[in-house]
Amino acid sequence: MRTRLCDTFGIEFPIFAFSHCRDVVAAVSKAGGLGVLGALAFPSPEALEVELRWIDEHVGGKPYGVDVVMPVSYAGAEQGGLDKATFEQMIPERHRRFIQDTLERYKVPPLPEGESAYESLLAWTHTGARSQVEVALRHPIKLLVNALGTPPRDVVDKVHEHGVLVAALIGTAEHARRQVEAGVDIVVASGNEAGGHTGEIATLVLVPEVVDAVAPTPVLAAGGIGCGRQVAAALALGADGAWTGSIWMASTESDLHPVALAKILKATSRDTVRSRALTGKPARQLRTAWTDAWDGPESPGTLPMPLQFMATAEAVSRIHRYAHVESSGAKELVGTPIGEIVGRINSVRPVREIMYDLVNECVDTLARMGAMVQT
Numbered sequence: 001m002r003t004r005l006c007d008t009f010g011i012e013f014p015i016f017a018f019s020h021c022r023d024v025v026a027a028v029s030k031a032g033g034l035g036v037l038g039a040l041a042f043p044s045p046e047a048l049e050v051e052l053r054w055i056d057e058h059v060g061g062k063p064y065g066v067d068v069v070m071p072v073s074y075a076g077a078e079q080g081g082l083d084k085a086t087f088e089q090m091i092p093e094r095h096r097r098f099i100q101d102t103l104e105r106y107k108v109p110p111l112p113e114g115e116s117a118y119e120s121l122l123a124w125t126h127t128g129a130r131s132q133v134e135v136a137l138r139h140p141i142k143l144l145v146n147a148l149g150t151p152p153r154d155v156v157d158k159v160h161e162h163g164v165l166v167a168a169l170i171g172t173a174e175h176a177r178r179q180v181e182a183g184v185d186i187v188v189a190s191g192n193e194a195g196g197h198t199g200e201i202a203t204l205v206l207v208p209e210v211v212d213a214v215a216p217t218p219v220l221a222a223g224g225i226g227c228g229r230q231v232a233a234a235l236a237l238g239a240d241g242a243w244t245g246s247i248w249m250a251s252t253e254s255d256l257h258p259v260a261l262a263k264i265l266k267a268t269s270r271d272t273v274r275s276r277a278l279t280g281k282p283a284r285q286l287r288t289a290w291t292d293a294w295d296g297p298e299s300p301g302t303l304p305m306p307l308q309f310m311a312t313a314e315a316v317s318r319i320h321r322y323a324h325v326e327s328s329g330a331k332e333l334v335g336t337p338i339g340e341i342v343g344r345i346n347s348v349r350p351v352r353e354i355m356y357d358l359v360n361e362c363v364d365t366l367a368r369m370g371a372m373v374q375t
């Protein structure tokens with residue numbers, strides 16, 4: 001199951017894995033795929049530096065990548081981003097009240113004195129993402145990935161100067177064409193069933209459209225890939241490999257919140273929703289009391305990126321903090337981005353075992369299909 005991207009990156013299998021967790025990234029690359037670290041999770045360039053240094057020390061010289069988010073549209077985009085205080089002032093009182101009411105309804109206590117909420121405003125703006133790119137380029141990364149828009153030309157040029165390839169996530173053939181015009185080397189066609197930010201077109205429809213639109217640019221298929229038959233299907237659609245996210249969430253190496261993990265293991269493929277509750281842009285995630293509240297009749301409506309994330313950061317920290325407390329309903333509000341493939345994620349397994357199963361089943365499937373055309 002070699003494709004041209006295996007040769008490009010010197011990897012054994014054309015399986016790319018997005019994760020915010022450095023242990024998953026290193027384990028995927030060591031297992032023969034290419035791990036890509038989501039930089040969005042880290043609140044400062046220094047924090048990202050620590051993660052990348054750790055990966056350098058644990059990846060055994062295997063290639064890996066970094067993913068940043070440079071949204072094409074967000075509040076304050078004209079200014080390249082605003083400072084935290086200005087953003088804070090932009091959060092309407094109505095929204096603050098709705099968040100407090102929801103927390104009270106589910107008996108979620110305030111954070112203990114001295115404990116601060118987790119906030120990562122940095123990466124939602126071009127200014128923030130640029131500083132992450134600077135950090136990433138000081139490490140031996142092989143791939144820089146951007147989500148939610150076309151990376152600026154000067155960023156693409158700078159990444160190329162370092163001998164690093166650029167990939168971008170898209171949800172339509174039109175967006176794919178624009179990315180290639182902007183100098184992007186690899187297009188990740190992400191279908192509607194994917195975890196995280198996602199468009200409206202299903203993977204089965206989107207991938208061949210994109211492959212044809214940007215040929216000969218290599219395309220990775222994303223969204224709903226959780227077993228080897230689905231990897232084979234991605235290759236059958238003309239993709240040069242699979243870009244995956246959800247299936248690594250329940251790996252032994254993953255640092256996912258235990259309550260979110262328990263929900264993932266129980267969830268069926270009907271238990272996700274594409275909601276703006278998390279970031280202000282549509283993102284597929286577990287359906288929870290929190291997404292129901294934001295999408296329900298009492299909701300004031302979500303705010304544009306990055307205000308929604310900012311407005312809810314303290315609430316989400318409180319929800320995670322008290323998810324284990326019996327007297328609180330916080331556990332009902334705990335969620336995570338995850339794709340429809342969640343229905344097949346039923347146990348916690350090491351990354352190496354997940355990769356082994358993906359590859360073996362893909363090879364068997366390709367052999368079975370090859371036999372269909374032999375006389």
Ligand SMILES: Cc1cc2nc3c(=O)[nH]c(=O)nc-3n(C[C@H](O)[C@H](O)[C@H](O)COP(=O)(O)O)c2cc1C
Nearest residue numbers: 018038040147194195196223224244245246337339
């Ligand atoms: C928990 C989670 C967080 C994600 N965060 C990001 C992100 O920060 N940047 C990004 O480019 N993609 C992000 N994604 C999307 C993945 O890169 C990938 O496109 C998606 O998971 C593929 O579909 P799948 O979940 O069906 O495998 C995220 C996905 C998940 C599950």
